Amino acid sequence: MDAARREVLRALMASGCAAGLGGVATLGNLGAPRPAFAQDEAVGPALAAPGAGDLPLTPARWWKALDEGRVECGLCPKKCRVADLERGACGVRENRGGRYYTLVHSRPCSLNLDPIEKKPLYHVLPGTASLSLATPGCNFQCRFCQNWEIAQARPEQVPTFVLTPVQAAALAVQRRAPTIACTYTEPVVYAEYVHDIAVAARKANVRTVMVSNGAIMEEPLDDLIGVLAAVKIDLKAYTEKFYKEVCGGELKPVLDTLRRLKKKGMWIEIVVLVIPTLNDGEAEARGLARFVRDDLGPEVPVHFTRFHPAYRIQNLPRTPVTTLERARDIAMAEGLQFVYVGNVAGHPGNHTWCPVCGELLIRRVGLAVTDIRITAGRCPKCRRAIPGIWS
Amino acid sequence: MKDCDRDRRRLLRLLAAAPVAAAVVGAARAADAGALPGPPPSPRSAPSRAVVARGRRDGLLDGSGAIDRARLDDLLGAAVARAAAAATPVAAMKRLFRPADVVGLKVNALAGGGPAPAPALVGRLCDWLQEAGVPARNIVVFDRTDRELTGAGFTINRGPAGVRCFGTNQEYDWTPREWGPGGSCFAKILVDDITALINVGALKDHDLAGVSVGLKNWYGVIHNPNKHHDEGCQPFIPHLAAYPLIGDRLRLTVIDGIRAQCHGGPARNPRWIWPWQGVIASTDPVAVDAVGWAMIEARRREVGLPSLAESKREPRYIAAAESIGLGVADMKKIAIEEI
DSSP states (O other), rough: OHHHHHHHHHHHHHHHHGGHHHHHHOOSSSTTOOOOOOOOTOOOOOOOOOSSSSOOOEEEESSOOOOOOGGOOOOOOTEEEOOTBOOOTTTEEEETTEEESSSSSTTSSEEEEEEGGGTTTTTTTTEEEEEEESSSOSSSSTTTTTTTTHTOGGGGGGGOOOHHHHHHHHHHHHHSSEEEEESSSOOGGGGHHHHHHHHHHTTOOEEEEEHHHHOHHHHHHHHHHTTTTTTEEEEEOOOOHHHIIIIISOHHHHHHHHHHHHHHEEEOOOOOOOTTTTSSHHHHHHHHHHHHHIOOOOTEEEEEEEEEOBBBBSSSSOOOOOHHHHHHHHHHTTTTTOOOOOEETOGGSSEETTTTOOOOEEEEEEEEEEEEEETTTTTTOOOOOOSOOOO | OOOHHHHHHHHHHHHHHHHHHHHHHHHHHHHHHHHHHHHOOOOOOOOSSSSOOOEEESSSSSHHHHHOHHHHHHHHHHHHHHHHHOOSHHHHHHHHTTTTEEOOOOOOOOOTTTTOOOOOHOOOOOOHHHTTTOGGEEEEEEEEEEEHHHHTTTTOOSSSSSSSEEEEETOOEEEEEEEEEEEEEEEHHHHOOOEEEEEEEEEEEEEETEEESSSGGGGGSOOOOGGHHHHHHTTTHHHHHHHHHHHEEEEEEEEEEEEESSOOOSOGGGGGOOOEEEEEEEEEEHHHHHHHHHHHHHHHHHTTTOTTTTTTTOTTTHHHHHTTTTTOOGGGGEHHHHH
16 A cells, blocks of 8 residues: 555656645746635636636526516426526526526636546546646535535535636647646536537647536537537436435436437446445446447446545545455446546556456546557557547 | 554554444445445424514505515514514514624525525514524624625625625635535535534425525535435435534524515526515424415415426425424414414
8 A cells, every 4th residue: 555655656756647645836827816615726816715706607508488577498418497586506607687696607616737637537548637626516416425515515605716618618728738627516507617618629639528417408518519520428317316315316217318428329338436435335236337339339338436535425424445346346347348446546446457468558547547549549569449539 | 662562552552443443344234234424313392382473564665665674573573572472573583593693694695686685674683683692703694705795785794893794715614514405515614614604595485495594594504505405305305404513503584575576586587476475484484484485475376376396396305304303394383373
């Protein structure tokens, strides 16, 4: 274990963008105060004080008018019916006089330069930086939310600043980040902003990726699929009970989203945060693995990551590494080819291995990539094609 | 360092960790049994009867829509006194509050101009509190935002003198608290300062909860009200109202029914506003909602609207509030004292 720790420290020192475990301030614009949750390098303009000024009103997409000035949101499966001056469950979309608006377009609360491994998207341009941003808000209410200070807050409750999609794209180019990641909170609730960022970024030869819970309706999903390069879905569990009781959501729409993403050719990776006693059963891991294998394909990467107490679940311990290893073993036994262990630095399950010959393809230490042996998208030893976005 | 010292320290560390480990195992077992983290609601014994003081006065609103202060004084004073079984409103305040209390008046200012508590009504409550010995600085009129308060006609006062009045805005105690089915951060003023509460609500329809009278008003003290709107806000409304920060401090509920709204709420919708020109008051927070609901249903019938049950918006949370001992929802057990 000491050896692994030393390796992590060495890798951190060697990596210019491995600030996730220590924080490295090398980029400009660092006079800005950092929000409490910021884990990596803050690169944005100065944050406005929470609640400062009126929130911007940008017409929302994907909604319809109802009677008595009410509207029905068409963005996520909750399909909130929202009366005048009220907001949807996300807290960032408001009815004003019978018209629906987003309050967070171009108003992120977090902007950092992360390793893309942090998303985690292990099969997308490994070892590169991703300009990562978020606005406040989420359509779920996970009791274990790791970023609850921003995800479970309303936009007037956290500091935000102005960053237009064009500015975001320009910043990514300036920082040599080949991707922009819409992440940290729930990009679905700021889908208009995600879409516009992706359009602007594409013009600047920057790809956009999204880290989402997958609770989104078909129409906005299709609109995003048209402009995104990759999506990581947090599959919170494999039971409706967990979704309802722990997340305030539903499982089925998330599975539908995963199927649709796959069908439309989007690169997807899946993360499962394994929480002791709540979603760590063997049968659940097996069911989940079979769903991925049968409905999405065995090449879809699945990450079993470690839970740390957060937000409203403070009374459960961190996930034992053996639990993650067991879930990984089950998934691999069911035929999944790229199964990872996450949030456990130095674990062999962080690396990418060739599913045919067992060759080590990508070596990771924490969030840092220390070796990439994939050549032209193939295993250097057996020449097996390795799925992902490599260039 | 001596080896024995090191061993001693290691032993002490292990001993210190043991109860923690035991607690973790215990918690894990509880979760195994299907219990998610979070305390159960406070056990309460439901009262068997409740008194609700209710009254209206023709001419409370004059021809221009302004409030007749003298009529309001007379009506509101009688309602508050009757609610507390006292002779005068000041005696009522003395009975309910101590001079050392920091009294928060949570108003529901969303629908500024009505249906919402009028500043004149809230001002009289503050006057009587002061006459009862509560210093002006120990009185706080508050709602979610400065904007909503000013929109309802209140004057923001964060200064050193006089009754304070402000929106809690982003000022929350950022410690998530479990309150049964929900979890939230609460307004800092409620956590740090206030020791007693008056709920000053409106009499209005609510698109999701059915009605918003008194109990729904407490959504304005948590940082995430939008997370608790499913299923007609049930079981969230009663459990939030029972949370000790609220339930243990609430002494009086006063509802401004000068302008009430029977449909299209919670925002102001002039089409459905009617000038009831009255107030409701009680020390039973559930009975107030039960009475208010009945009044809104009656008005809906008068204007040809379907009942809330027919609209699938029956405020089920009121009966649920009784079931956890928060007050009386059964109209047969509520004595309405007309003023």
